[in-house]
Amino acid sequence: MKNTYVLTEAAIQLAIFIVLFLIFLYVPFLSVVALFFLSLPFIVFTMRHGYAPGFMLLAVALIVSSLIGSLLSLPVVLMFGTSGIVIGIMFAKKKNRYLILTVATLVFLVNIVLDYIISVKFFNLDIISQTLSMLKESFHASMQIMKGMGQEPPKEMQDRFQQMLEFVQYIIPSVFVLSALAAAYLTIMASIPILKRLNMPIGTWPPFRHIMLPKPLLWYYLIILLATFFPLEKGSFVFIAIINLYYVLQLLFLIQGFSFLYYVAEQKKMARSIVVVGTLFCFFLPFLLYVIVILGIIDLGFELRKRIR
Structure with a gap:
């Protein structure tokens, strides 16, 4: 009887996740909002049944996601799935919310770093280099427009831009950390109101x-x-x-x-x-x-x- 209940709820949470995942993939304006709710089914399921069933739900979610999306979308599922399981475990153990935020940030950070390494090594896709290249091209285009209007671009401006690009390249690890912190915080804050409605123990933020x-x-x-x-x-x-x-x-x-x-x-x-x-x-x-x-x-x-x- 218990196994039947677990399987039934797993199917419900999987259906909720698929709906959120489809919104993330195909609805432009709601995709960003749906992104931070992707962990919610894993949080709820893990809080009720533990981490082992949570990872089983994640395995099934990865298979289904590969069928309705693409291989490039799997890292997103893995990132928010693992973070949801960890957050669910911490909530179930009634840990301090700041500790939950810290652990969730570490999970997001590991996923971000691994995703970046995989995209560079196996897909030859370096998002950081491409972004910096786009910034360079935009800046050079702006300089050409100024020259076309008869204005000589100040050398000081060009030097500052080069220094800024160089500085950004150096602090990429810090950007990863801040991105992981923001993702963890927004995921937790998006989940808390719904977990309250479900009468699940989530504690409060210490002052x-x-x-x-x-x-x-x-x-x-x-x-x-x-x-x-x-x-x-x-x-x-x-x-x-x-x-x-x-x-x-x-x-x-x-x-x-x-x-x-x-x-x-x-x-x-x-x-x-x-x-x-x-x-x-x-x-x-x-x-x-x-x-x-x-x-x-x-x-x-x-x-x-x-x-x-």
């Missing part, structure tokens, strides 16, 4: 003001900061690794800094509207973000919150 990073990150940041003072060959593995770790750690300390400011605002009983407007204002003045990064480092190192209490 943002209580976020505290692990203290060892301070030592990692110090090591990376010292490494930036050494002459490193541009484009080398060490150079790319250091620059990406530097920006990822800065992003983490930026989160720590904002968390500290939210904590102070809560202690001082500030209006939520003031806090939100202040946060948005910081993003319009980039130099303030560096101040908040430093504030996050100080908060983590010297435990400013205890002093405020």
Whole structure:
């Protein structure tokens, strides 16, 4: 009887997934929205029946997807299927939502890296190189238009554009990390309202003001900061690794800094509207973000919150 119930629900969740997958493939405007609901059938099924049936559902979904789509669409199914199973396991174990977000980000990141490697090695399809080439062609076309209008393009503008392209090539790993984080967050946020309607245990987000990073990150940041003072060959593995770790750690300390400011605002009983407007204002003045990064480092190192209490 139990096996019949599991198979019946597996068929229902598979049907839901197929509908979402077809929308993703063939409905232009809704495809982006449907993309972040692809994990939902796997989350629900895994929360109810465990990870082993979840992977069986994924295997069947891969077969069906290859029949209604193409081989190039299978990585999408694998990415959102595996992330859905992991999120379902974490929700079922009632883990902290920030921990769920972290683990889901790692799963998405592994999938993104593997998909990129496979597309380059087996399909000779390098999306990053093609995107950069398109940017170069668009820029050169703009320069030709300016010349045709009798205006000489400023050399400073061309130099800055070349530096920007070079910089983008170096921070591709950081872009992968941010993309994985965004995909994990949007997938979780899209699933939560429906999981609530199904009366499934999903917990709540701990207050943002209580976020505290692990203290060892301070030592990692110090090591990376010292490494930036050494002459490193541009484009080398060490150079790319250091620059990406530097920006990822800065992003983490930026989160720590904002968390500290939210904590102070809560202690001082500030209006939520003031806090939100202040946060948005910081993003319009980039130099303030560096101040908040430093504030996050100080908060983590010297435990400013205890002093405020």
